[in-house]
Amino acid sequence: MIFGDEYRPVQKNRVNLFWTGTYKGEITEHENLGDYLSLVVVEYMLKQRGLDLNAQIDRTEYLYAIGSIIGFGLQDATIWGSGLLRKENAFRLVRSKLDIRAVRGPYTKEYLNKMGFNCPEIYGDPAVLxxxxxxxxxxxxxxxxxxxxxxxxxxxxxxxxxxxxxxxxxxxxxxxxxxxxxxxxxxxxxxxxxxxxxxxxxxxxxxxxxxxxxxxxxxxxxxxxxxxxxxxxxxxxxxxxxxxxxxxxxxxxxxxxCSALMETFPYDLWPGGGTYVLECLIIVQSDLLLLYSCYIFVITYIYNINSIVQ
Structure with missing residues (x-):
């Protein structure tokens, strides 16, 4: 369930966007706009790549975006721009695994770091978009x-x-x-x-x-x-x-x-989204190319030394 709401069950093989709101699982016209914007912004970002929030994937993922919601869910999650409501909420994360792409601000970063999480210095509430x-x-x-x-x-x-x-x-x-x-x-x-x-x-x-x-x-x-x-x-x-x-x-x-938030949006959670994974592959490929170049250099050097000796 999303934040313990029996009317909002977790969807298997989907990216589940966590945000505070709804009444009996239905979005009403009286939602708190600050929380509801999480849905608006995430859907906009996905639309830029032709992706769908409800697309089926080969695993179940959890995404936290707009809101002071870190520490309220028990799931391992991807964090994109969320924050803590209070510093004490960080202690609820003791057994969690978080993939943090951006957080709302330095105070959230500080307390996540204290809990042992790798938190980049990328700040911003996605509502700024x-x-x-x-x-x-x-x-x-x-x-x-x-x-x-x-x-x-x-x-x-x-x-x-x-x-x-x-x-x-x-x-x-x-x-x-x-x-x-x-x-x-x-x-x-x-x-x-x-x-x-x-x-x-x-x-x-x-x-x-x-x-x-x-x-x-x-x-x-x-x-x-x-x-x-x-x-x-x-x-x-x-x-x-x-x-x-x-x-x-x-x-x-x-x-x-705004630029940092757009660059760190977790497109890689969706099939065909790829940015984060692709960048990792490019880095790996570059490292392999460098390793291969070093190998060729060493072999050539040894061959030249042997030629001189002979």
Whole structure:
């Protein structure tokens, strides 16, 4: 079962994409967008090679992409851009085997390294690829928008937030195009949801992180921000602070991060995907060619020495 959900059984001879969501195995219109984007991005990447997420393979594989989901599954898995929710979750991996291609940020890498995993210094939440998947040139309509974490207690006060002049954007949706349009139409975005921050920055919109003390998910924000070169960053504890605080205008340049994520996508899990395996074969072939060249050199050298002696 995927994350212990009886309605989401593991599919044998498939690549099982793990993401948090669904109701009784069905995708609803009220999914947390940050988690749902895992499906959107992975399917887009596969489409570039004419591959299908549901294609049959000769083994059963597990793929973790977007989300703070490392440590929540018991399977040996391939990691592409996932992160830890908290550092303590790394201890759940004591018996796991992970094939890590990229992680969300340096904090996740640090604790995976401490658990003995070989984790490359390749960072990025795959949601940063969304502008490649969906381009948006919407005109500005809102001076300040707010996105709340799907579990935030502030969700009970949405009408009050609107009365304060804030435009509310709902993150519990699968309509990513509408969500992105709303983000792009904003001069700035206040968000207590990580993917509200990530998507706004990906589309070039200044942000303010609203720290939700009740949820306490600092680790994943530290992870993302440090992965984009920001070890220290400002945040607001209240809505009033968030409105007054200067938004992050010096947005990170995500081009290199996007390139690294696209280059490390695990196409080799699917038949005909091949990139990773092909590169390994090329390396092996190059090594064999070098070895053969050395062999010829040694034989020729010995033959010349014998000729001189004789």
């Amino acid at each position: 969304m502008p490649i998947i969906y381009s948006c040139n919407a005109e500005k309509r809102y001076s300040c928008s707010i996105v709340l974490h799907h579990s935030s207690g502030l969700r009970e006060h949405i009408d009050e937030l609107k009365d304060m002049g804030l435009h509310y954007i709902e993150i519990k949706t699968t309509n990513y195009k509408h969500f992105v349009d709303e983000i792009a139409q904003s001069d700035m975005v206040i968000s207590s949801a990580l993917h509200g921050i990530i998507l706004a920055e990906a589309y070039g919109v200044p942000t303010v992180y609203l720290k939700d003390i009740e949820i306490n998910q600092d680790f994943k924000f530290d992870d993302y921000y440090s992965g984009t070169g920001r070890v220290q960053y400002e945040y607001a504890r209240t809505i009033d602070e968030a409105i007054k605080i200067k938004p992050v205008n010096n947005l990170p340049k995500l081009g290199n991060m």
